[in-house]
Amino acid sequence: MTRIAAVRSAFPAHRYPQAELTRAVAELSDLGGARRALLERLHGNAGVQTRHTILPLPQYASLNGIGEANDAYIEGATDLGVQALREALAAAGLAAAEVDLLIVTSVTGVAVPSIDARLMPRLGLRPDVKRLPIFGLGCVAGAAGLARLHDYLLAWPRHVAALLAVELCSLTLPAAAVTATPDMVVSGLFGDGATALVARGEQLFTASAAHTVTTTAGNGPRVVASRSEVYPGTGDVLGWRLNSDGFRIVLTAELADVVARHLSAGVSSFLAEHGLTTDEISSWVCHPGGPKVIDAIQQSLKLPDSALEMSRRSLAEVGNMSSASVLHVLEKTIDSCPPAPGSVGLMIGLGPGVSAELVLLRW
Numbered sequence: 162m163t164r165i166a167a168v169r170s171a172f173p174a175h176r177y178p179q180a181e182l183t184r185a186v187a188e189l190s191d192l193g194g195a196r197r198a199l200l201e202r203l204h205g206n207a208g209v210q211t212r213h214t215i216l217p218l219p220q221y222a223s224l225n226g227i228g229e230a231n232d233a234y235i236e237g238a239t240d241l242g243v244q245a246l247r248e249a250l251a252a253a254g255l256a257a258a259e260v261d262l263l264i265v266t267s268v269t270g271v272a273v274p275s276i277d278a279r280l281m282p283r284l285g286l287r288p289d290v291k292r293l294p295i296f297g298l299g300c301v302a303g304a305a306g307l308a309r310l311h312d313y314l315l316a317w318p319r320h321v322a323a324l325l326a327v328e329l330c331s332l333t334l335p336a337a338a339v340t341a342t343p344d345m346v347v348s349g350l351f352g353d354g355a356t357a358l359v360a361r362g363e364q365l366f367t368a369s370a371a372h373t374v375t376t377t378a379g380n381g382p383r384v385v386a387s388r389s390e391v392y393p394g395t396g397d398v399l400g401w402r403l404n405s406d407g408f409r410i411v412l413t414a415e416l417a418d419v420v421a422r423h424l425s426a427g428v429s430s431f432l433a434e435h436g437l438t439t440d441e442i443s444s445w446v447c448h449p450g451g452p453k454v455i456d457a458i459q460q461s462l463k464l465p466d467s468a469l470e471m472s473r474r475s476l477a478e479v480g481n482m483s484s485a486s487v488l489h490v491l492e493k494t495i496d497s498c499p500p501a502p503g504s505v506g507l508m509i510g511l512g513p514g515v516s517a518e519l520v521l522l523r524w
Contacts, residue, residue: 162523163311163322163360165381167252168492170356171245172213172479173237179209179349185218186348190339199342204349208452208473212352212480214331215241221331227407230332234270238327238355239279245357246284246325253359257285260359261320262313266295266302266484268401269328269408276327297513299400300448302326302484303356304510304518308387310360311520318362326485327355333408343412350451352480356488360384381495382506382522388431392423395515416450419515420457428462428507431519437505444494444506445469446522448487449476458509471497484512500524 177185183204187197214221215237224230242265250257263286265277272279275294280286293309295302303326310322330351339348363383398419400411432438439462447458449472459469475490482489487510500506506522 162363163314163384164363165384166255166359166361167249167381168356168358168488168495169245169248169252170354170485170489170492171241171248172354173215173241175214175217176211177214177218178211179204179207181218182212183349185221186334186339189222192340196340200339200345200349203342203345206452207346207349208455208476209350209352209480210477213354215329215353216331221334224332227405230407231270234329234332235272235276235279237329237353238267238270238272238276239283241355242276242280242325242327242357243283245327245355246280246323249323249357249359255321255359258287259321260286260290260323261317262291262293262310262322264293264295264306264310264322264324266298266306266324266326267328268296268299268302268483269330269333271296277325280325298484298516299512300450300481300483300486301510301512301514301516301518303487304448304508304520305389306484307358307384307488307508308389308518308520310358311384311387314360314362318364320362320365322360322362324358324360324488325355326483326488328483328485329353330481330483333410343410346412347410350481352482354479354482354485354489356482356485356492358488358491382500382524385521385523386435387521388427388519389516390427390519391514391516392419395419398515400513416515417453417457420454420511421461423515424458424461424509424517427517428509428519431521432507435521439463441505442507443504444500444522445472446487446491446494446506446508447472448509448511449473449481449490450511451476451481454511
């Protein structure tokens with residue numbers, strides 16, 4: 162199995178209350194009357210209290226097209242990635258040169274060379290580190306990245322692997338056209354941030370356990386297994402399309418219904434393969450896609466309100482950070498209320514496809 166040694170998040174310096182972000186979006190898009198009232202209602206129902214943005218709010222009006230926005234993405238994603246990975250490695254008691262695999266997930270910008278390559282000289286990673294950049298999985302990529310990291314460490318149990326999810330969602334908003342309802346929804350929901358996770362293969366963890374002194378490394382769970390699933394006929398429910406002004410959200414009202422209909426069967430089947438039921442899961446690490454998505458998870462799995470408290474708290478504090486969010490929920494679970502040794506957790510990532518990634522955890 163894979164042992165998670167540390168999880169750490171990093172955020173831009175610019176943090177705003179939801180009401181201030183609502184005003185900024187309305188002014189940027191010159192919304193008034195009924196359209197502004199709709200924006201305020203959607204933002205007010207997003208379950209978000211504060212969010213971070215990579216740029217100060219006044220600078221978004223001066224971004225000139227997709228090129229400038231993507232340049233800001235490359236610079237900001239690299240800086241946040243360095244910060245998150247440095248903190249995670251320090252918490253794990255590891256040096257950058259000990260990392261054998263680096264996975265980077267992101268869907269809010271494009272970089273060639275990829276962000277992982279740009280991180281290498283700044284972090285001091287070895288020149289022969291294996292790299293896996295992931296683009297296109299969207300919000301599910303945090304959980305999927307952890308699952309693929311686990312697959313690697315099963316084959317290389319004496320290696321160290323790191324996962325970075327970094328998303329600058331604010332740079333994907335159209336410069337002056339937040340008028341369609343889906344654009345209004347995402348302008349009130351998504352935030353910027355990065356979360357890094359560091360893990361050891363089982364043999365390496367066993368060999369080094371006596372030297373582990375950090376709290377997070379001692380509380381981190383093992384990854385037991387994972388499952389991937391794409392729900393048939395849902396490809397047009399959630400995603401991106403690329404226009405001349407950059408990425409535009411594809412988002413329909415069906416998303417929560419798709420989750421409510423399909424999630425339970427996959428979760429029950431996956432748990433049954435490991436002799437478990439939902440009643441035996443003590444910690445739920447679920448992607449905070451938005452209030453309706455969280456409600457759909459709860460409804461589908463028949464969970465009590467307390468089961469998704471960390472997901473709702475993450476959404477309120479930093480918004481939906483796409484692929485980074487489910488890892489942020491894991492960080493909060495480990496740091497705020499670490500489950501008892503021997504207890505079982507389940508990570509649930511959701512994203513375009515519509516797709517789900519399940520990761521079984523044991524403390």
